[in-house]
Amino acid sequence: MKLSRKWLNEFVTVDANDKDFAEAMTLSGSKVEGTEDLGAEISNVAAGRITAMERHPDSDHMWVCQLDVGRDEPVQIVTGAWNIHVGDMVPVALHKSTLPGGKRIEKGKLRGVLSNGMLCSLSELGLDERDFPYAVIEAAALLNDYKPIDPEKPSIPQGVTPGYQISGSVKAAFVTKVESLGDGRFAVSCDSGGTCHTITTALANIHAHDTVALDTARERICTLADLRAEQREFPHCIPDGIFVLQEDCKPGDDIRPVTGLDDHVVEFEITPNRPDCLSVIGLAREASATFDQPLTLHTPTVRGGGPGNLAELLDVETPDPDLCPRYTARMVRNVRIGPSPKWMRERLRAMGVRPINNIVDITNYVMLEYGQPMHAFDYRYVKGGKIVVRRAQEGEELTTLDGNVRKLTPNMLVIADETRAVGLAGIMGGENSEIVEDTADVVFESANFDGTCIRKAALALGMRTEASAKFEKGLDPLNTLPAVDRACELVELLGAGEVVDGVIDVLNHVPQPRTITMDPERINALLGTDIEAADMYRYLERVEIHTENRDFPNGPAPVAIPSWRSDVLAMADLAEEVARLHGYNNIPATLMRGETTRGGYTPAQQAERRLGAVCRACGYSEIITYSFISPSCYDKIRWAPDEPLRQSLRILNPLGEDTSIMRTTTLPSMLEVLARNVNYRNRAARLYEVGKIYLPGGPGGLANEPRMLTLGAYGEDMDFFAIKGAVEALLKELRVKDVTFEAYGEDPSYHPGRCAAVRAGEDWLGVVGQIHPLTAAAYGVEEDLYCAELSFDTLLAHQGPGVEYAPLPRFPAAARDIAVVCREEITVGALEACIRRAGGKLLRETALFDIYRGQGVAAGSKSVAFSLTLRADDRSITAGEADEEVKTILAALEAELGAVLR
Template structure:
């Protein structure tokens, strides 16, 4: 709902309250104001001008040379390209120095050799959306009424000095789908009165019953139908103030009669429809359900097939309107209309909703009927519209109305106690404070035995139970004034479990390392269900699978991650790095629910990083993905408890796959896919890993401790050991560290050599050993003693010799 700030001031005194402050107060009372739109959008220097002379531009067929009186000493010359500019018009003129939307500044210019001192503007150029501009002005400039004052502010005349509040209404607050409804809300917030429009209809001596009769067959769908006749109307533009209010509310002006019905819809929230009486086709209005196969051409020139679920207005034989949604083209008000049949009715919301949904028609009228209107405004809205038609369309209102009324509407009566209000809200309100709130809401009440018996106006159809009244008290008292308390049962605030916190750390680390999270199906096919699984177990099949490809619960995350890689490769994304944390399922036997375990898996292919300007590329290999895991284990403080050892696993490369051991127990693997597997998945060289995430995260670790930066220097010794090719470099490193004791702080492999001058079946592995005593400077003798013990041990255990 768009609410004009200046229009709202006609119903509520907002002196000293800015639009921004008003928006803040409405939001705090429970209706969100999604924004405040300043209509002038920074425009300045635009006045109303009078085109004194209009001539053809001497050097351009599509330009006009105009002499325009802008209220200054002399008319100014303006070159205009609008096709509808003409002598005698009152137009919007942006003077030299004016600013238009987008900070567009008007300067003196020459157009095809002719001086132009300003710009004659269209409404779009002043910041009004094209869809809101009347059809006759959509392709050219806007023309003011002839009585517009030359030299006066054009923005004020167009109501562009206004501000518009956009209310984000929830479905229950249909009462605020009208200016009067918003006025009641604002008046309650600020403790002010609501000023209603004065309705006084001057009627002729003729009777409306002589012109039309009304019959309603579907009384449940339409319990109230009111018809009025206004004759001798003159179709023309509506007053400028009305047009601008409609545009500010998001409705395009048409003509005075149609604009008045839309204006009443916005003012009262009561949809109206104006029929051309002479085109109506009869003197009878019959409201009924449509017949199967019946058709109607609506105002948007679309032919629509009707069903028995749709309510229609007919002239006794054929439909002339889809009730509550849209009128028919056969009875549309046109330029030659002289007599108007005005409809004001109460239609059942669900029936209107059905028709709106079936035909894909969402109108301002249907939105209000669906959410609920105030039936006590139906007659008043018809009278107000008739009054405006007499005033602005020169119409004569025929006396009395023709109506069918089977509607029984009683205001809701709801009881609530002060004790209950304070108990729910946690407040200590007095009875007088609660009474004041209901008075501001204009709810009548009486006090009986400590309870307030509240009579709710029909405009507030959302209030039916005790809790609704308590909500009204809370929002008018102020949500920000309610005391803050924890629930009685809550001893401590919630937090992540240790496992959840660790899992979040895992995800953040992997994303920081460059992997993207994937989420894949838990269901797979029979042939992929056990691929790459860490544990052997029977598969679990669905009783009613969607398809064979989604019939088995997975036992590994990797097959689906490989599908993700394949999908990206097929779309020319050659470098892919993804991971997933998810569940796998192991059978517990027939008729038993499966065991669910959480796994962490990843798949990487292509380039790991590339610096084009340096000509540097790093292709993913085994050590890249192993390094990612080493960093992960370091984040979890497990790096000293992890061991990698070669392993042969189905689907994995036999020489580039390692088993991951945590405290000697297998928790996963890392390596390259077997070339045959890569071919089966249509992949290039791809590396994967899968870990038992529960085993990793549930492992207890020591509390994090810090050590001071060493004050004393370290001593580094490098050794190159010749060993059999079957000996693992990691085993040698672990042995060196064990023998080195406390003085040996770091062991790093920095070279591997297998080639010429190396005995067949042998290899050279070079290590850098760093010795340090944090309490004093080491001597060469101390280091030599420990270093010789290291060399002796590796010689005895691995048959290693120092490379000469």
């Protein structure tokens, strides 16, 4: 919400500079996003009157002008613009002036002639034609500027004489005199070869001694369009030039107030609970409360007396009263559409609204001032003089003011006449009732619509407008009448039409004044403050919340809430009003008292932290990935079409297909990150994530959200055993018992020969392995990728008991190395298990140290070497004992697995 400080000052006097104003308003609850001094970049630019003009002696298109800028001596300025005349008042950027965009103007010579500055166009002042509609420049086709496209074949010969027939009734005419009429029009005297004409025209680039193309039949000077000429044929006859002022000013006046660029604009972020602040008056109330300055509001007065009887002219029906709590309307007849006055255009512009014409500008002006959206529509298109505020019919169509055809549903409210919709209630008017050039009678609508209905309709149609944004937050129904009166008052002020007496006011919902009980003691208890009760009532008075007697009692009392404060409902809301005017920063800062509570991590949170630490110690860095994935991810990781885990929670309104389902596996997320790192040519990556998966079928229609610990890696030094080592380290950290790794060829995402199922006892912990080359290829990766997926919850369930110290061995151990030859398919795991089973109490450790294939070992067999550690707790064992033990183990290996000592 933008606010013009000039406009604000109409209601409350605040002298603070922009910075102090912004700070104070922010701290009282109206957050300021920024401030802007509209004329900040403009300096030393003055209004100047052209007293003399001569053609530049050394140029075919420049003029040397003398200007009265309120000094003793005239100022000489050279310009290339042709739309100026002696007597014109223009903006003059004097020597050492600045213009928007950081432009600096200094004196200099133009083709040898001194120029003490620059005459400015609208755009050079940062303005455009919408700000000053009268400054639109139209150009005549001056024959003395004619440049044929093909010099060999000119359409008009060089140096035509007056009377030369260009085509039909169009003849060359020599201009003898040009007189400015002061309203942007000129009296041009010219000679078309013996006949003298005096033509009134708005074409601004004509001067004495020019040759024009005169349509003698229509007494009209031709433009480029009339001659069907291209711009390059008349390079200087352009619809651009100097901004010729039609303002009340005198030479030497600072241009900023003349053009309304002396205003300061403050941009607010208004929270949705304060729709009343989406208006100048609303913000004036806040400024008045913040600075404790009186608020001066104006009550509109309408003279009325326009022709006709309103009751006969207009009838309003509201068949859906719940969607239209109030509908207020007035009529204006014999409207004269035209531009609105400068002060109104300036204010609209400062607030970011484009001026259009007086009637439309009035509706916008009132909307900005009162926060009440207004709509004006052309009475002649209200068939039967009847306005019906009804639900749209299914499939009903309406072309809105922006030219789009809207298909409507019964959830949307329309303004209709007897036969058809003429506007989309609270959102946008219809094209079929738009105010146009020849509109004669206007209906001003000032209504109150149901916020939710407007919001849903605007959302469904994708057309959130300034009006709908206001309605959807819920507006004060008491505001419609003053707003429509203000609009009519402005019509009379601008002389834009005749207001018909009377108001149509359908009041379906009569708002009741709300009274709540103010309890100073409870407010102090909630805020932790010690504010005097009377001071609290004084704070409330600043926001027009009063006790019945408008006094400041020293205890609880009922207070009345103004109609525009629909957000103040209970004691806590009053507490906020008191707090913000007392100043949040004047509330003390205390430390909590009361019962102490025990904080800390739960065992699961602690386990998660420890697992993270182990992952990092193993060289794996943490990643965070999105919880939603693309359904195609399941194909990429090669899941079977009937894989039950494909059943995922589907977002009905996702941002896109790629983020449309909740993952039931973390593998695709990890693979995507690995692939991204490969693509970035990162030579290696080791990554982990503790993240949830989302399985349908949780309590109350929600998901089960178990956590997964996922590892992923690639690069040098990475192989199956490297990632398995990390998994083993994790299991060791949690002291998980009875862990087994078993060859697992059933997971389609993994290499069938390089994947292991990890179990704790009978329970499935997860998988670890090399990613299937086809899976990797689906992610565009040729490298070997390695992943592990472990169920965090199962890990946690198998977490071993707390550490208990085991005494260090007091007697030496005996080491025995054995190498056995066995068939290739016998796994190391099977050999180890056999050794452990066969070994007695003395066998303490079994460690693989070599696997050998080749010379000396038969094909299809391998030699596997283990280092065995044997020890007793109560004595040094003898060599004989150790050998006996080894003999038993070897016997078991041979008997059970056919593995023989090498």
